[in-house]
Amino acid sequence: MKRKIFFRLMLAVAAFAMIAFVVPQEQKKGGPWEIPKEYKEKKNPFKDDASLVKLGRTIYNKHCRSCHGNAGLGDGVMAKNQKTFPGDFSSAEFHKYTDGELYFMSIIGRDEMPNFEKKITDEEERWAVINYIRTMKK
Amino acid sequence: MKRILLIVIALIGVLSLMAQEEPTKDRPVRAPFNSGILIDNQTSVIPADKTLEFQIQHKFGKIDNGFSDLFGLYAPGANIRLALNYVLIKNLQIGYGLSRIRMYSDFSIKYTIHEQTRRNTFPVAVAVFANMAVDGRNKSDFGNNYKFGNRYSYFSQLIVGRRFNDWLSVQANASFTHYNITEPGIDHDKVSVGFNGRINFSSQSSILFQYDIPLKIKSITEHREWTNPAKPNLGIGWEIRTSTHAFHIYLSSTDGMIPQHNTVYNTNDWTKGDMMFGFSIVRFWNF
Numbered sequence: 001m002k003r004k005i006f007f008r009l010m011l012a013v014a015a016f017a018m019i020a021f022v023v024p025q026e027q028k029k030g031g032p033w034e035i036p037k038e039y040k041e042k043k044n045p046f047k048d049d050a051s052l053v054k055l056g057r058t059i060y061n062k063h064c065r066s067c068h069g070n071a072g073l074g075d076g077v078m079a080k081n082q083k084t085f086p087g088d089f090s091s092a093e094f095h096k097y098t099d100g101e102l103y104f105m106s107i108i109g110r111d112e113m114p115n116f117e118k119k120i121t122d123e124e125e126r127w128a129v130i131n132y133i134r135t136m137k138k
Numbered sequence: 139m140k141r142i143l144l145i146v147i148a149l150i151g152v153l154s155l156m157a158q159e160e161p162t163k164d165r166p167v168r169a170p171f172n173s174g175i176l177i178d179n180q181t182s183v184i185p186a187d188k189t190l191e192f193q194i195q196h197k198f199g200k201i202d203n204g205f206s207d208l209f210g211l212y213a214p215g216a217n218i219r220l221a222l223n224y225v226l227i228k229n230l231q232i233g234y235g236l237s238r239i240r241m242y243s244d245f246s247i248k249y250t251i252h253e254q255t256r257r258n259t260f261p262v263a264v265a266v267f268a269n270m271a272v273d274g275r276n277k278s279d280f281g282n283n284y285k286f287g288n289r290y291s292y293f294s295q296l297i298v299g300r301r302f303n304d305w306l307s308v309q310a311n312a313s314f315t316h317y318n319i320t321e322p323g324i325d326h327d328k329v330s331v332g333f334n335g336r337i338n339f340s341s342q343s344s345i346l347f348q349y350d351i352p353l354k355i356k357s358i359t360e361h362r363e364w365t366n367p368a369k370p371n372l373g374i375g376w377e378i379r380t381s382t383h384a385f386h387i388y389l390s391s392t393d394g395m396i397p398q399h400n401t402v403y404n405t406n407d408w409t410k411g412d413m414m415f416g417f418s419i420v421r422f423w424n425f
Binding site for chain 1: 165168186188189304340341342379380381424425
């Protein structure tokens with residue numbers, strides 16, 4: 001009887017171990033963004049305003065760093081809990097987006113990327129974050 | 139006393155009218171404080187409209203026993219307050235909280251009459267805070283001639299603050315407290331003043347400080363002399379702010395959680411080391 005229980009237990013452990021190997025552990029990459037035209041064409045009124053970099057860093061550290069990481073590599077402390085990889089802000093692919101597109105992705109959001117309209121209420125502060133993210137090029 | 143009240147009411151009226159004037163291009167300064175509370179005090183900051191806040195406040199025992207109870211962390215008699223606040227419309231917040239000491243239920247309202255502006259068109263932020271608390275202890279704790287009204291106490295405060303720069307914000311306040319019934323030797327009415335502020339030292343962390351002084355005003359006291367007047371409240375703390383939370387860890391010299399209790403019943407003397415550790419956690423949800 002005891003041998004039977006032991007055998008079943010071992011079988012369960014082995015099955016669990018095999019499932020662990022089979023189930024993919026990586027985060028999925030986010031699909032393409034559907035960005036409305038008004039945001040694609042949205043102009044950054046604070047483009048190249050160096051005085052906003054410090055403000056942008058402060059807001060990034062407060063709202064974004066926990067998922068996106070210090071350097072925007074998508075390696076923040078909360079990133080592992082997300083189903084979708086938060087993105088690499090240093091990649092050339094990322095910097096192909098226009099400022100307006102980055103505004104939509106950062107402030108309006110989708111799925112696991114939250115909406116920040118109520119948390120970052122000032123327009124200048126929103127663009128300051130975009131400007132700061134722009135400094136994260138490789 | 140009536141004259142002071144009239145001046146305060148007139149001041150609030152004038153400021154409210156100014157707040158309703160045509161909006162100019164001078165925008166409000168960036169948030170002078172990271173949350174609506176600062177150790178035991180209120181700040182002029184109210185989150186965006188339709189924000190729900192859940193506050194968890196906890197104070198441990200006094201630190202004077204040293205290592206025997208790990209500076210009060212393991213002392214009996216800790217105080218707890220749980221509260222919910224909601225921002226109904228821009229700059230108007232209401233709330234409810236429940237404390238362990240005297241099982242106070244407090245109903246509060248805060249209104250930021252005017253925010254400080256960037257080009258100093260309006261150089262300070264002005265807010266008013268008021269609450270009504272209901273003492274929730276058993277009937278027997280109120281002695282003879284019990285009436286439900288004996289449980290009520292009221293607190294009102296005018297807050298004037300200024301964000302001086304990226305790292306320094308300071309506030310001053312004047313308050314009036316009224317208890318319907320108090321213990322012998324304690325006044326029903328108390329006027330107090332105080333100041334508090336924050337010093338930012340990183341993008342998410344600040345040092346907080348506060349000092350509140352219950353005033354000894356002869357014209358409103360009911361006693362010939364003050365035998366055991368309420369003591370000033372000193373506090374110093376550390377604040378960490380994230381996107382959805384504000385955390386405070388602090389040392390404070392009052393064991394209460396609501397301002398009227400701190401103003402009237404604080405017997406701890408910080409000059410003699412009567413301080414206690416505490417912490418607050420505020421969780422924000424935006425709707």
